Amino acid sequence: MSHANSNTDEPVKAGRNSEAQTSSERLVALGGSVLRQVPGPLIGLIAVCIAFSWMSPYFLTERNLVNIFSQISEIGIMAVGAALVILIGGIDLSVGAVVALSLMVNAWLYRDFGVPFVFSSLVGLGVGALVGLVNGVLSTYGRVQPFVATLATMSACSGLALYVTNGGPVTGFPDWFTGLASLRIFGLPFESLLMVTIFLTVAWWLTFRPTGRSLYAIGGSEEVARLSGINTRQVKILVYVIAGFLAAVASLVLGARLDSAHPTAGISDLLSVIAVVVIGGASLAGGSGGMLGTFIGLLIIGVLRNGMALLNVSPNLQPVVIGIAIIIAVMLDRKTAN
Template sequence: MTVSDPSTTAAGATAASPATIAARTVPADRREPRAWKKWAGRVPGPLVGLVVIFVLLSILSPYFLTSRNLLNIVTQISAVGIMSVGALMVIIIGGIDLSVGATLALSSMVMGYLFSYSGMPFELALVLGLAVGALIGLLNGILVTVGRLQPFIATLATMSAATGLAVFITGGNTVNGFPEWFVSLTRLSIAGIPVQGLILLAVFLLAAFWLRLRPGGRALYAIGGNEEVARLSGIPVRRTKLVVYTLAGLLAALGGLLVTSRLDSAQPTAGAADLLNVIAVVVIGGASLAGGTGSLLGTFVGLLIIGVLNNGLSLLGVSPNLQPVVLGAVIVAAVLTDRQARKAQSGER
């Protein structure tokens, strides 16, 4: 009696290899994702949205893709971008700062009041204006860490107080007549790039260096991921939160100085519409309001999306009343696109 060779089948063909058998038995939803899915997973969702918006506006408006308009976009997004850096750091640690717009207005009004009404040297008034922003941020941090208030409640309270003080200081009047060097600061360009654009870039690069390469910056992600674990690991949670909120206030004040320079006017209602833009920039950039995630690169892309979109809608003559509707739709689309990209990267279906 002969025993058939297991390496051959009844038809004489060779048996399937182990790799082939494994491929046939693995369920379809557990197989290795296709190459294009892997590639798509490496492309941030917000970046895809930015490219689509940029291409569409270039086709729809002949004035969009011009050097003058592109430089105008840089000018328009500088203040919001600087505030977004501080807002991102606050969101990474699991908090939120609703007072950025009010801080911008109050710091500008304090600077203008000290210079125009009190006769203080402008340079000193400018420094004190920045200090007011930092103090508001520090107060937010104290309310959150020492007072144990929810960040939403704490910053909502300071937003209300700062808004009222900004109007009270001059009775609701604007302050004009700043020094020429200060006003011309936002009109100058270096190598064709507006100075405020260079300031924006410098703020992003410094923040990125701190978040990615310094232990203090990396600690923000640990705190946002699990505050108790971070504390047990030896991270000074309370001090780090105070620093983050103070920096957020200081950056809001810096944004206020750029707005004041560009308009040659300190206005008590300045920054009122910036809060939603700042939060939208950070969320579109991929940061989670739950904390622990977020990047400066994603935030920068989100900033460009907001800036390009607002500029393009104005060029197309879209009513200002409808622009927030379009912005809301873009926020939802960008978040959903980013979610799909992350699923593709992880091999999920």
């Protein structure tokens, strides 16, 4: 009798084991699905933060985290414009030179001509938008490749930034302006709040406005976007104008922090700006990317620079480490996308 009962129990146990195995397989599949939804750059950012937290006791302090956001503000503002240009399948090599030219024109008008600083700043912002307009017109109506067009304007802006003051720096900005660099709102730097506001505004525009969403269509296929009724030339010019204007905004952030204008300021940030966008998952072919990914890429660059400075890593080796991080982040992003 007991033997019969054991025989009847075996199918029951087998069924329970099968159900348990099926449940575990579902959990594994669910975990894999969730992991694929996590952006690769975010995984890289978390890994870098954990590593620096372990290697330096000063990394996770409130003061250091605030410093990171403050140090990346102007690069982040430039990266927003660069991301928009890359989103439509273009490239803007002039953003760093626009920072230099806009800041120098602003300081030149203020010092040498006595123009009130508010008005000279508006002129500097206008210079940035004008350079963006030239880039947009050259790459649309002029049918010049964006790489060539923005390379030409980069060279012209760099030369003009040196010419307006004969290569010399300009110092002595108003106290209220330089005070913005140390201004805190709810304990956070004003320049960081400005950067985050720009990110959120552009993210809203890309998500909820037809003009913003059209950038993805143009980057995916410009011809299809044109046949769909999108004025591709107008949108592309608008994007380049925004990129130039934001570079000029970044020049104000940099000028307030340094309390001076240098004719080469911002030019060396070009590669960092492009790296931020690429690390954030944007495709250089256009049509993919966004503000969230760009912001994560910005944090990766900022954390790497800050962490290596805390560990006293040689400045000559820091670009090597950042280059390796770029490759790893991009590979992680491609892996999680598959």
